[in-house]
Amino acid sequence: MIFKFIENLGAKALYYLSDLGRMGVFLFRVLAGVFKRPFRYRAVLGQLREIGANSLGVIFFTAAFTGMVLGLQGYYTLRKFGSEGLLGSAVSLSLLREMGPVLTALMVTGRAGSAMCAEIGIMRNSEQIDALECMAVDPFRYLITPKFVAILIAVPLLTMIFNVVGICGGYLAGVKMLGVNPGAFFSGMESSVVNRDISMGIIKALVFAVLIVWICTGRGYYVDKIDGAGYGAEGVSRVTTQAVVLSSISILVWDYILTAMLL
């Protein structure tokens, strides 16, 4: 009984260790794919549309309402201390440093990350990846690297769009609806935001982008090697759920780590 327990524990530990190793090798091969020729420019463009342009609607709505809610919450909290004038800086700083990068990354995970994972998982299950390998086409360069490059470009840009739309949302709620002085709103914003806030947002966005593409495509790529995933459509759906949960958690964990490091 106890022996069995220890055996199971060992097997689990071995599994997680090799899983981690596999993901490490995966990331390495994706990075190596960036330098391999021919580079697939058109595939990168296609992915930019998929990840970037097609996410604009989601990002726009999320950002607008996040900004408005920040304006509302900020207003009622700051009013208690008689400093509604700080609303502009409260909204812009929370967006630039936290809400923008984190919510953008979570939205991209939900929209593009899950799709990527399922796509790669299905390709693995229907032997499309084996077929590529048999044609001596590097599946990393061919399939994953375009996604990797595209997401590294798309997420920071989406984050910037999120920030601007969010600030407009905050302005709408704070100034137009609650009557904060527009001059105070903007001057507070301009005086409190420094370059580092913006660069911090970009660094976060880049790190989150790597996390999303790494975890989502990696899970899909190894759909046949993951414990309890099983084969066929069920395996792909399980692995996709796992990928979305894992990347969302790692985004939040890394958000904390990066904030602690960069502040």
Add this chain to the structure above:
Amino acid sequence: MTEPIIELVDVVKDFGSQRILDHVNLEIYGGRTTVIAGGSGQGKSVTLKLILGLLKPDSGAILVKGRDVTAMGRGELNELRSVFGVLFQGAALLDSLNVFDNVALPLRERTKLRREEIRDRVINTLVQLGLVGHDEKFPAQLSGGMKKRVGLARALQLQPEIMLFDEPTTGLDPEKTLEIYQLFFETQRRFGYTSVIVSHDIPKVFNLADQVVVLNGGKLVAFDRPEEIQLCEIPEIQAFVKATMGHLYHSSDLE
């Protein structure tokens, strides 16, 4: 006799605690058609993947044209793979590309041919395989038989010496099955490749076979002529033959 083009030497492959291949030896000679038969889950597809270097055996060696696949690095393996053309079970066409782009893929990625040359070659093969007018379709719009044809067209682009077919007739009705085998026969005559067919389609595939190999319980039994399999004494193989061929076996036995 000449050197075998593919040789499996004492190959062992386990999946978890299950032994799929148990000290298997196999020789496949150039220019001929070898059929690997056996019930499902007996390691037929695994054998193909081992030959392609997609899986590594737990022990033993796999020689392709005298070179050991198991000891190769990624670069060497890629080089060797140009020898092979593979038709996968579900044809494994890329979903995101249409028929033309799927067939053109190996030429675009592996050769430095100009656009027009690639176009000519692809159109040429599509014509030969009866796929004219389907080049704009996506794999999801094709029937099973069509997909197989496209898969074959793609596999033939780089003029392989060896064609591997993984269950080429699963999911096809009997009529289409015969059609596909007819196609294999014609293309092999035209392109002159060595072919290895994994199939459980026992009686029909015999028409193509020069050599039949039956996998059973991790062991492999080879027959030089397809007819010999029916006279085999090993009880498992007799059972397998009986199960797949039914009374066709009995009638041929009586003759």
Add this chain to the structure above:
Amino acid sequence: MKKFNLEFVVGLFLIAGFSCFVYLALQLGEVSFFAGQKNYTLAADFDNVSGLKEGAVLEIAGVNVGKVDRVVLGENDRARVYMQLPREIVVYEDAVASVRTQGIIGDKYIRIIQGGADETLQDGDFFTETESALDIEEMVGKYIFGDL
């Protein structure tokens, strides 16, 4: 509706993204292509600027006229504060810079009380007179121990 082609859609997305980035960088950050022409820098030494942050507001008569650029440790362990003001704001030579608090919990800012001298401070000049931040703890301490 005809589907837009790939390059067009991606191009649109890239332009939207970059323009948002440029807006944020120029409007909110300190990156400015006209920094040299529009602003000038003044400096002041304080005994104590506790709580004063980079980016804090500069006020003259309650009007926001600029911001704190950098806070560093200067000569004699005094705090040196660099401030940025637009060209059109003139500060006289005998003006006083003092560190003040906005509201009760508000941020620290710098209040400039204009003087009446003829000469004005130029780019890179120092304030001659400064008032440090009021340290409430220290004041309370002094009161309790009877120094006041």
